[in-house]
Amino acid sequence: MRGKNIIIWLALVLLALTVSIGTAIFNRQNQENITIAIAAPLTNAGAATEIAGKSMLRGAELYVKEVNRAGGIGGKHLTLQVYDDQAKPNAAEEVAKKIVQSKAVAVIGHYSSSTSKAAGKIYQAYGIPAISGSATADSVTQGNDWYFRTIFADSFQGKFIAYYLKQVLGYSKICLVHGYDAYGLGLGQTIEAQFQQLGGEILGKWKLEENQNKATDQIIIQQLQKLKQLGQAPEAVVLATNRDQVTNLLAEMKNRNLDFPVFGGDDLGDVAIAQAFTERPEEKESPGFFTNGLYATVPLIYDVADDRILQFRRRFEQTYGTPPGWSAGSYYDAVSAVVEAINRTQLRKQDLPKAAFTGKDIKQDRYWVKEGLAAIDTPETAIQTGTRTFYLDKERNAVVPIAVGLFDKANLVSAFTQLQNIPNIRKVANLESQIKNSNIVQIGQQFLQKTNIVYAGIDINKIGSLDEKTSTYLVDCYLWFRYKGELDADNIEFINYGINRLDSGEKLKLSDPIKVGKEAGVNHKVYRIKADFHEEFDFHNYPFDDQHLSVRFRHANLTRDKLIYAIDFVGMRDKSSTIKELPKQWKEQVFQEISSWNPQKVSFYQDTLTNSSTLGDRRVIDSDSNLEYSQFNAVIDIERDLLGFSIKNLLPLWFFVVVAYLLLFLPFEHLSAEVLSGLLLAVVFYHLSLLQALPDGVGYVVALDYAFYLVYLLLGLELVLVIVGHREIFQKSELKLSQLMGFGRMAFPILILMFCGLFYGFYF
Secondary structure, X not given: OHHHHHHHHHXXXXXXXXXXXXXXXXXXXXXXXXXXXXXXXXXXXXXXXXXXXXHHHHHHHHHHHHHHHOOOEOOEEEEEEEEEOXXXXXXXXXXXXXXXXXXEXXXXXXOOHHHHHHHHHHHXXXXXXXXXXXXXXXXXXXXXXOEEEOOOOHHHHHHHHHHHHHXXXXXXXXXXXXXXXXXXXXXXXXXXXXXXXXXXXXXXXXXXXXXXXXXXXXXXXXXXXXXXXXXXXXXXXXXXXXXXXXXXXXXXXXXXXXXXXEEEOHHHOOHHHHHOOOOOHHHHHXXXXXXXXXXXXXXXXXXXXXXXXHHHHHHHHHHHOOOOOHHHXXXXXXXXXXXXXXXXXXXXXXXXXXXXXXXXOHHHHHHHHHHHHHOOOXXXXXXXXXXXXXXXXXXXXXXXXXXXXXXXXXXXXXOOEEEEEOOOHHHOOOHHHHHHOOOXXXXXXXXXXXXXXXXXXXXXXXXXXXXXXXXXXXXXXXXXXXXXXXXXXXXXXXXXXXXXXXXXXXXXXOOOOOEEEEEOOEEEEEEEEEEEEEOOOOOOOOOOOEEEEEEEEEEOOOOOOOEEEEXXXXXXXXXXEEHHHOOHHHHHHHOOOOOOEEEEEEEEEEEEEEEOOOOOOHHHHOOOOOEXXXXXXXXXXXXXXXXXXXXXHHHHHHHHHHHXXXXXXXXXXXXXXXXXXXXXXXXXXXXXXHHOOOOOOOOOOOHHHHXXXXXXXXXXXXXXXXXXXXXXXXXXXXXXXXXXXXXXXXXXXXXXXXXXXXHHHHHO
């Protein structure tokens, strides 16, 4: 009978497992999905454009993966349907016809303005919202309330370029090359009109036709050579074109020694244009040969980004093995905006029918997404994505700043002067004189502040003397600055200089530079620093804890509107990376004195340090503003060497556990409260000795405490068994006493296994 019962129970368990697995598979196959379409140029579009198309697709895919990993949208799986528009308007129209017949609630794309315009008419007619992260022509969204974008429009970009050329770079004579499509025509016309209005002169202007070939490029090259021979060379050549149109032109200009500064719009500011030259011999010999010195306007540059943006960059590189351009970030934001629109709609409309966003009423779902996007229309309703915080203006353009990038060794880095939005004009003293002196530029109703970019880099030589009691450590490193103009860029204040010195008011001062130079107008200063720094350690997970070792500084006087520290990724040896990607000798050299810790990641980023005090500045006393500084951060994430710690410290603890367990196998008369009390006292003293390594101010429970609590519980259980076992009922019955001790022998390993399972799930 017992055998039959066991078989029946096993059969029931197997049946239950089969039903559970089958139900899970059925639910997964029939799970309600929310579908989003993306249209990108993936084939037959030109090498540079296809690279950009792949980048925009990867940016969108990365966000979709992260959403689904987090549980989807209200439990619904997010699906991305990919369409190839080949960067051609007629192909885009065919793609649009397929998308409107699909279950997609929104469209991500298209990449270019011409394809977006062509497809936009269909999206508007059928009522499906579309959001582009790269199409900048004003005509894409004008008159089409179903089209949105996460980037600026050409009407502003063109004026911005003209002002930057004239009032920042000081150029008064330029040549202009523009394309034939909506992007090239619109951007080129705006630059030309605004530059001439500012008093500038257009020495030559060329339009690239749709059937452009190398003969067309030769005409431009010959006329530029002629201008140079006549002594009328332009101060810059401005390219209002897409990147594939000018790839050959840029190469020819370099090969013919026409080393004029080149300035382009956003389409020339992506890493895709640098990657388009990688197979050329000159580029292999000298990375950046064809793009060095190329300026471009972009919505995002990573060297002045905060840690949030650099985390996106790191996730992108780890997933795809290549750095993201700005287009990847912009399309990551585009999908973010659609998902946010859906989430906000579900929160705002509590009476939504159950069929909402299930695919049963696609027309209604699309309308709700459109209305959700349209509601992101003020600073108060702005969304925060993985790369930016933005909202949409009345023309459905993202209100985001324009940055000016400069290619250096095939990397897009910040130009030495940026124009930043001034959010509160009341903070500005002597506004009229600053506009007159070109320190502040007014473009329409926007006021932009000239901001100096200072490149800062650190190479860490050694870290030592790590003291957990005071959360301090010694850093030996080289620190350098690269900048233009007469700036005291090295007048810095270290935010986390050794805590004892901070308390005493002492500050770390830079000694004389070990190297000073100037090349092509760029100043270069190098310092050697050897000092102790402080970063408040968090011991909640001790000894499974991760800690951060950092060096942080800001300028002593200049606020963020005057100076921003950019990360010199091009010049640094230790790039922002995981330790696995750094040379093996890096760990051996830098961490040779700290054997009990393992470095995991090195990060370099700048962020904003806000001073809530007005410091008596009357411009901000009556406003909601604070004083903000650009802060440079070099951070090494480290984790404790758990194996070494366990052998040294946890092995004795397990020895106590084994001894306590073995006591249960002794004859009961040899087991006494005195023996267990002595063992308990030894564990208590050992517990306290380990906690002495922590700072005195740690008043919270750390992970190690729970391990000792388990030991206390086991010893307490054993003590209870001893007390109970001495009762008369157990002393008279050998069987009951044996059962009592058997219970203890079973309870011990069960409690340990339960604890280990819970502990592992919580801390690992």
